[in-house]
Amino acid sequence: MWDYSDKVKEHFFNPKNAGAVVDANATGEVGSISCGDALRLTLKVDDDSEVILEAGFQTFGCGSAIASSSVLTEIIKGMTLDEAMKVTNQDIADHLEGLPPEKMHCSVMGREALHAAIANYRGEEWKDDHEEGALICKCFAIDAVMIEEMVWANKLRTVEDVTNFTKAGGGCASCHEDIEAILEKVLAEKGEKFDPTVAPVEAPAKIAAVKTPLTNLQRIKKIEQVLESLRPALMADGGDVELVEVIGNTAYVNMTGACNGCQMAAMTIAGIQQRLMEVMGEFIKVVPATEMAKLVNIGVA
Amino acid sequence: MSDIYLDNNATTKVDPVVVDAMIPYFLEQYGNPSSIHKFADGVARGLKQARQQVQALIGCEHDSEIIFTSCGTESNSTALLSAIKAQPNKKEIITTTVEHPAILSLCDYLEKDGYTIHRMPVDKAGRLNLESYKKLLSDQVAIVSVMWANNETGTIFPVAEMAEMANAAGVMFHTDAVQAVGKIPMMLQDTKIDMLSLSGHKLHAPKGIGVLYLRRGTRYRPLLRGGHQERGRRAGTENSASIVGLGKACELALEFIEYENTKVKAMRDRLERGITEQIQHCFVTGDLYNRLPNTTDIAFEYIEGESILMLLNKAGIAASSGSACTSGSLEPSHVMRAMDIPYTAAHGTIRFSFSRYNSMSEVDEVLKVMPGIVATLRKLSPYWDGNGPVADPEKAFAPTYA
Numbered sequence: 001m002w003d004y005s006d007k008v009k010e011h012f013f014n015p016k017n018a019g020a021v022v023d024a025n026a027t028g029e030v031g032s033i034s035c036g037d038a039l040r041l042t043l044k045v046d047d048d049s050e051v052i053l054e055a056g057f058q059t060f061g062c063g064s065a066i067a068s069s070s071v072l073t074e075i076i077k078g079m080t081l082d083e084a085m086k087v088t089n090q091d092i093a094d095h096l097e098g099l100p101p102e103k104m105h106c107s108v109m110g111r112e113a114l115h116a117a118i119a120n121y122r123g124e125e126w127k128d129d130h131e132e133g134a135l136i137c138k139c140f141a142i143d144a145v146m147i148e149e150m151v152w153a154n155k156l157r158t159v160e161d162v163t164n165f166t167k168a169g170g171g172c173a174s175c176h177e178d179i180e181a182i183l184e185k186v187l188a189e190k191g192e193k194f195d196p197t198v199a200p201v202e203a204p205a206k207i208a209a210v211k212t213p214l215t216n217l218q219r220i221k222k223i224e225q226v227l228e229s230l231r232p233a234l235m236a237d238g239g240d241v242e243l244v245e246v247i248g249n250t251a252y253v254n255m256t257g258a259c260n261g262c263q264m265a266a267m268t269i270a271g272i273q274q275r276l277m278e279v280m281g282e283f284i285k286v287v288p289a290t291e292m293a294k295l296v297n298i299g300v301a
Numbered sequence: 302m303s304d305i306y307l308d309n310n311a312t313t314k315v316d317p318v319v320v321d322a323m324i325p326y327f328l329e330q331y332g333n334p335s336s337i338h339k340f341a342d343g344v345a346r347g348l349k350q351a352r353q354q355v356q357a358l359i360g361c362e363h364d365s366e367i368i369f370t371s372c373g374t375e376s377n378s379t380a381l382l383s384a385i386k387a388q389p390n391k392k393e394i395i396t397t398t399v400e401h402p403a404i405l406s407l408c409d410y411l412e413k414d415g416y417t418i419h420r421m422p423v424d425k426a427g428r429l430n431l432e433s434y435k436k437l438l439s440d441q442v443a444i445v446s447v448m449w450a451n452n453e454t455g456t457i458f459p460v461a462e463m464a465e466m467a468n469a470a471g472v473m474f475h476t477d478a479v480q481a482v483g484k485i486p487m488m489l490q491d492t493k494i495d496m497l498s499l500s501g502h503k504l505h506a507p508k509g510i511g512v513l514y515l516r517r518g519t520r521y522r523p524l525l526r527g528g529h530q531e532r533g534r535r536a537g538t539e540n541s542a543s544i545v546g547l548g549k550a551c552e553l554a555l556e557f558i559e560y561e562n563t564k565v566k567a568m569r570d571r572l573e574r575g576i577t578e579q580i581q582h583c584f585v586t587g588d589l590y591n592r593l594p595n596t597t598d599i600a601f602e603y604i605e606g607e608s609i610l611m612l613l614n615k616a617g618i619a620a621s622s623g624s625a626c627t628s629g630s631l632e633p634s635h636v637m638r639a640m641d642i643p644y645t646a647a648h649g650t651i652r653f654s655f656s657r658y659n660s661m662s663e664v665d666e667v668l669k670v671m672p673g674i675v676a677t678l679r680k681l682s683p684y685w686d687g688n689g690p691v692a693d694p695e696k697a698f699a700p701t702y703a
Binding site for chain 1: 603604605606607608611612615624632633644645648680681682683684698
């Protein structure tokens, strides 16, 4: 069974705003019966203020789909449509105190239903720009369709390439066989052959490995360089990282944007630490900056 | 009311008698069976007895036809890989679309290596067409692997007949009988089955012990080479305590096989009848007239299986589902898809599987809560409107693909 948070269980066992809103003037329907998730969101929007007065959901789906729908209606009630447009799937997951990686798509479905309903109210046509495939990398929640698209778009050739461009395979590494299968398939479609030994498409930003012991200033500069090189991958997911302080061999960082509160944050931090150690050639510990406050407090006490 | 366990096709409780039989092999007779001292001198006897207990349950001719393995999956892999290794010129394998992943994923993998895999389809009741099977048999086929009983629906395949047909065509026959052993009587020596897999934890023995039955004279190549254990057919120090436990469990299974087919079946039938009478828009999947006595798989339309399981779990009832969400994949169970069960029902399938530890009062308890659970979820479903499904559900709610 999934390790659902108490919040998910609360919203599943006692869903809020279940059923269709009477006199709704906005409806969004998303999902796919074949995937086992489908959601209809109905809203009553005040025509003058564009404030969402009521929201109701009807969901065919698993526990986290129902919980995501329920919490979504709670989040958006009282918001203006413009405010509601800013709600992300991460907000939905955060309100549920996190979702298992396999279930993040439930929060995505919530956001999409919301966008579809708002488009419906405004008389626009809503287009789904995202197709979902089988989950490949469970550490970073990357699906097959995403990997395939990146392989096509960036002419990726190896598992290392795929990890550099999508993060897939950068955690526990148990999906590498599946990633190789995708590479074989896409390369075959392009009339090429998969060869695990070819050089990476675009070597990750060249940062010279360090030889001699570093001064603290050199260390900080080097860490900044490495973080800079990792930033594009994080930003692709709507997140970012900021270096707060370096004390000895410990780097304190702030995970910001979508990384903030994401269940993957711990995994991402471990990945950053790994990369830093590779480049610096010495042991570096990466710790969330929130831990630094605790450290200081203990020091004071 | 204590918690109710109706997930016995997933795994079973170890019988306390089995645990008792195992304990001396942890604490006293813990010597390596190959050693010559008093910590080991009883182990060989224990293993021999276990082999005979397994032999009695499956009705094979010799106890040396029993090879102890670590699990059903190992037995399955050993069987298929042995067949292709021993007959390198044969490049085809016949199996079915509804096998356990232990067979299907291995076949997918072998397909990449150039093997042709014939995956026989099933009809809406989960049955095979033996006419088309006959046409597939040829001297190109290394092995046929067909499950004795399906883990999701309990549907029984005519493996004895299929083994005869394979034998007549000179083709090796393997059956994954993990769900069938101990639930239905079998007498392997009267069949042409060459290899059979069974798993301890499905019949009240511990997890981590399995058996490959290998008919004497069947060409064989071990998966694990090394020591002389299992006559060199499966190297690795014997899991003596678990082997003894499996032996005891087989002895008990043989004792209870009639109970299984009368009392356990009666519980299953009562639950099935009660649910289908009380709840609209649900149906039993599989071949209703040719099933394991302990299994019922019911599709509840317009609602999703994981949600049902979560509400059942809250009510203290354990079962399984073929929905996509419970496995983390996007598709519902391959068995439901193979039987062409519509998506609106396939995602809402719940399997209740009994054992001799269940009781009629537990059945009544499930019957008490099930209608409420289904009604609660249907109230939330966009495919349900008050007292029935919306007219033409697939059209009335046709969302953008997301």
